Amino acid sequence: AHLWRGVVEEYRERLPIGPGDPVITLGEGGTPLVPAPALSARTGAEVYLKVEGVNPTGSFKDRGMTMAMSKVAATDTEMVVCASTGNTSASAAAYAAHAGLGCAVVLPAGKIAAGKLAQAIVHGATLVAVDGNFDDCLRIVRTLAERYPVALVNSVNPFRLQGQKTAAFEVVDALGDAPDIHVLPVGNAGNISAYWMGYREYAADQDGLPARATRTPRMWGVQAEGAAPFVKGAPVEHPETVATAIRIGNPASWALAEAARDESGGWIDAVSDAQILDAQALLAREVGVFVEPASAASVAGLLQAAERGGVPAGARIVCTVTGNGLKDTATALGQVEIEPQVVAPDATDAARALGL
Ligand code: F0G
Numbered sequence: 001a002h003l004w005r006g007v008v009e010e011y012r013e014r015l016p017i018g019p020g021d022p023v024i025t026l027g028e029g030g031t032p033l034v035p036a037p038a039l040s041a042r043t044g045a046e047v048y049l050k051v052e053g054v055n056p057t058g059s060f061k062d063r064g065m066t067m068a069m070s071k072v073a074a075t076d077t078e079m080v081v082c083a084s085t086g087n088t089s090a091s092a093a094a095y096a097a098h099a100g101l102g103c104a105v106v107l108p109a110g111k112i113a114a115g116k117l118a119q120a121i122v123h124g125a126t127l128v129a130v131d132g133n134f135d136d137c138l139r140i141v142r143t144l145a146e147r148y149p150v151a152l153v154n155s156v157n158p159f160r161l162q163g164q165k166t167a168a169f170e171v172v173d174a175l176g177d178a179p180d181i182h183v184l185p186v187g188n189a190g191n192i193s194a195y196w197m198g199y200r201e202y203a204a205d206q207d208g209l210p211a212r213a214t215r216t217p218r219m220w221g222v223q224a225e226g227a228a229p230f231v232k233g234a235p236v237e238h239p240e241t242v243a244t245a246i247r248i249g250n251p252a253s254w255a256l257a258e259a260a261r262d263e264s265g266g267w268i269d270a271v272s273d274a275q276i277l278d279a280q281a282l283l284a285r286e287v288g289v290f291v292e293p294a295s296a297a298s299v300a301g302l303l304q305a306a307e308r309g310g311v312p313a314g315a316r317i318v319c320t321v322t323g324n325g326l327k328d329t330a331t332a333l334g335q336v337e338i339e340p341q342v343v344a345p346d347a348t349d350a351a352r353a354l355g356l
Pocket of ligand 1: 086185186295322
């Protein structure tokens with residue numbers, strides 16, 4: 001039996017980590033690639049979900065955080081800092097706790113899902129809420145990292161993308177080659193950039209390592225309509241969407257994401273909040289995977305492309321669903337009536353209530 005050791009050990013030869021370097025890991029990565037027949041039927045393609053919500057803190061951020069935190073642990077810096085729409089702060093707080101480092105998180109006030117906020121708090125991070133959006137928070141933490149002895153662990157830290165590229169490796173390792181198309185939500189644009197890096201590296205011989213894929217996929221990025229700077233072609237000053245994780249108007253990895261889109265022959269499009277919530281419900285009810293709204297954006301974008309005739313028949317497609325639905329139950333339950341009927345502790349009463 002093979003015990004999964006986390007992405008740094010599993011892909012060490014393709015990551016910038018030295019033999020004697022500390023590795024801060026919670027066993028991230030090795031996430032399921034789940035066939036989604038309900039989506040295949042709707043799109044005429046062969047669709048899989050890369051379920052990143054099963055990572056230790058419930059999102060893909062853990063892949064980048066293990067690398068970034070390992071690098072900080074090798075220095076004498078004692079505190080990390082990040083801006084976040086919630087998941088980065090949850091991940092940073094957990095990995096900092098494991099490493100014995102301090103963690104400060106700067107968040108847009110009132111716009112963080114309850115589960116994510118709870119994670120930052122229970123892992124012992126120090127929180128600051130900014131009367132502004134994520135873009136303001138990122139500007140602030142960049143300045144803090146310049147002026148004070150704190151290490152920045154947002155995806156502008158290049159080690160974050162190095163760690164996150166391992167998700168593309170896992171997809172190829174599972175399928176035997178790259179898919180035709182890879183779809184994912186785009187917020188600060190680090191993840192689409194990281195996947196593209198991973199796919200390109202796996203398709204080329206590298207430092208004595210043989211290629212593991214014969215090709216690279218088209219990268220399809222999906223934004224929320226109210227926070228779609230790539231679709232607009234310019235930053236959005238007041239981003240707004242139910243998918244708070246991607247409520248971002250001025251993505252840090254702008255150039256890298258455009259390169260991923262253009263070099264791969266892909267696109268970045270937008271979907272409405274209603275489409276996002278519909279896709280979230282469909283994933284929950286017909287695939288059995290509960291994702292947070294931002295994650296459902298990738299699936300909403302795929303379904304929209306299919307409706308417009310833009311999905312090649314039989315194409316092998318992977319959608320990354322980036323975060324666990326349990327992080328934001330309020331938004332999900334806003335869509336569904338929950339009034340379970342209370343009955344006596346008796347099987348006959350329960351059966352009657354269930355209509356059996
Ligand atoms: N999906 C989820 C669940 C996210 O939390 C994020 C980003 C994205 C998608 C977009 O990924 O930024 O690499 O394009 N969350 C960041 C955070 C901004 O602070 O947790 P991206």
